[in-house]
Amino acid sequence: MTRAIAVGEQDFVKIRENNYFYIDKTRFIADWWKGADNTTAIMRPRRFGKTLNMSMMEAFFSLDYQGMGEELFGGLEVWQDEDMRRLQGTYPVIFISFAVVKADNYGETMQWIKRIFAEAAAKFEFLLSSEKVSEYNRQALRRIQEGMDNVTAAGVLNLLCTCLQQHYGKKAIILLDEYDTPMHEAFAGGYWSELSGFMRHFFNATFKTNRNLERALMTGITRVAKESIFSDLNHLVIVTVQSEDYADAFGFTEQEVFVAMDEYGLADKDIVKQWYDGFTIGRHHDIYNPWSIINYLDRKGRLECYWANSSGNGLVSQLLQSGSVELKTQFEVLLQGGSLEAEVEDQIVFGDLNGSIIAVWSLLLASGYLTRDTAEMLEEGRFICQLRITNKETKIMFERMVSRWFRHSEGDYNGFIRALLEDNIDAMEDYINGVALYTFSSFDTGGKNRRQEPERFYHGFVLGLMVDLKDRYVISSNRESGYGRYDVMLEPKNASDNAVIIEFKAFNARREKSLEETVHSALRQIEDKQYAAALVAKGIASERIRKYGFAFEGKKVLIGSC
Structure with a gap:
């Protein structure tokens, strides 16, 4: 009998207790621990198993699961390591996630972050009555509320580590999931400069000056520029999609996917490869995104855009739509199944995204929308890569995204296509003027150089032609x-x-x-x-x-x- 598939379940304990479908990634626990890095930040595309792996880490190390090692990890790879067995359930662990911090403005973002911190502190409410915790620190704990000031908020995790060390006599492990979600939202919402200041103070207090931190692990999608957020964190180890470390710990390998398909009686391996393969981590090719594979298995082999449609893709659409003529021209090559050679960087400088093609390609690669066939290092953190759209699922997502740029215009984009095919110039002119009137501003970066703005629109219009006429024409520019x-x-x-x-x-x-x-x-x-x-x-x-x-x-x- 096949195991039940719990789509969207990210609680490791619940998956193991109910014997739900699970691909063993527990070797990551030993690899990370034996690597002995003080603070590690691992970057992977969304829906790539980051949260489940963090939940797995909590279940392995946290005192909350002491004595449950055999129940939760029996039969898994990490449990074959006797040295690792002795570590199970032996540390205080603070596990928080910024995944839900999605707001349109700085004020609401800070409300979300403070709520998360207050809920994290509430899990350790017993510290308020612990005689081992100093009265000064207990008073500080009482000030952790949703309405606390920013200075207090920035130091919450530092304070919790101090109190846990006093109570247990052991330093704490911090697990921070989706650390960069608030920063993506801040860039899209136009309040990056406000939020970056708070985040810099938070990271400094939590990971640099925290004497009661045993180790820390962060996950995210992008490596935010070190000088703007992770200032002075000299001990921070950042693992990007270009790195060899933990290459197969997130995402499914091809062998894992094919074994799972055999378990559920699905045979179309070549088609699944075409749709969902294509991610490259370090030198590991043929990495599949877990979200699509799990949904594919659960729906008994139904091919759909699962991963690509699991979020709004708003930032990607915004960057491509308002991007330069050069960016759109290069993207045309990708959209038609070609590849291009481009410079990319490991780190993302959000302030550069509106003006740097390198920054945009770097973001798309880190996010999984593009993949690389080859990579040549220019210097630490900079590469020349051969880029292409990751797979069929992602290509369909891009086509739908471009099509939506024009679908809601009152100028009737479909009408323009019909008029073009019919050689009706008067109708073409009427329609394109209507489309331009209602969508033109979406292609405007709002920058100082306004001379290119009309061309941004018209080259975006070419992308629309490529999508809508791809079955009848080979379109080039x-x-x-x-x-x-x-x-x-x-x-x-x-x-x-x-x-x-x-x-x-x-x-x-x-x-x-x-x-x-x-x-x-x-x-x-x-x-x-x-x-x-x-x-x-x-x-x-x-x-x-x-x-x-x-x-x-x-x-x-x-x-x-x-």
Whole structure:
């Protein structure tokens, strides 16, 4: 009889007590402990088993589970190690998670964090009556409430460690799950500078000046720049997706996935690999995200976008939508199944995300939306990688995301697609002006350089074409043909469809008197540069090649053809 699958269950104790489906990752406990690092921060994509592993750590080390080692860990790899057995249930453990800290402003974020700290302190309420804890510290414990000031909040975990050491005579272990969630939300919400100051004080008090800390383990998605958050934490060991350490401790290996499929009588291994494989950790390829595999097993082999749709993907969408023309042009290559060589960094500087392509690719790689086939280290923390979209599930997510950029516009994006296929220029012009009117601001970074903003929109529009017409056309942009580089080319997959060339051109008041002149300039460029040459060389007759000039001045668009 197969084990029941508890989708979404992240409580290790509950999984073991009920004999739910579980893939043994307990070797991580021994590897981490014997590594002897004081404070470790491990970065992995979301839904990658981080919280379950942290719950496993708590169950192994915490005094709360003393004497339950055989029940919880019997038959698992860590329990074969006699030295590790003696450590089970022997330490006070503080386990908190920032996963729920998702707010639109700094005030609400701080309310969430203080509530988490107050709940953590409430678990050790017995310390208030412990005669081993000094009266001074007991008075300090009483000040830990949801309405406490920021200084008190920053020192909560330090204080708890001190009180636990006085009570038990042992230093405490701290487990902090999803440490970077508040920072992702702060960047998206525009209050990063406010929150980063508090987080710096919190990390300093908890992990640097905490004399009663035995060891600490943090998990997150991204390595936030050390100089902005982890200032002076010289003993901090950061393990990213580029690192070899603990490479198979999070996520499922291919062997683990295939064994699980055999257990549940599922045979389509090649299809599952296409959909859910692709993550690379260190030198370990063929890592699968646990969330998709668990849902796939539970739904008896039903293929869906489980991991990619398990969050709103809002920050990713925001960065790509408002990204530069260069970023969108490179992303077009990825969206069509290609790969690109790009520089990435291990750490994320949130302040750079709106202006640095390197920062965006680094975030997408760390988050699991992109994977790398190769990596060459330039220097510590900097790499040249060959990047591609991780797998089919992630590609579908990106396509849906791009499509949503335009779906809610009153300009009717579908109407533009129909008009384009029908060669109805008047309708095309009406629709694209409507789409631009209602979605243009979404492509605006709000930065100082506003000259690129119209082009950000129109290159985003090209991505939309790629998604909606992918079944009928091979769409490319900024490629060489004839004597220049065209903006957009639609090469038909079916002999019954016409090919399309589009040239975008911004109105320049110094060179042109009207948008009509700009349209003519765009059309003249298509002809003079012989952009149709690449299509003709593939056997497409010239009469089947439609040519459009799109002239734009901000949100206003005029279209002509030849």
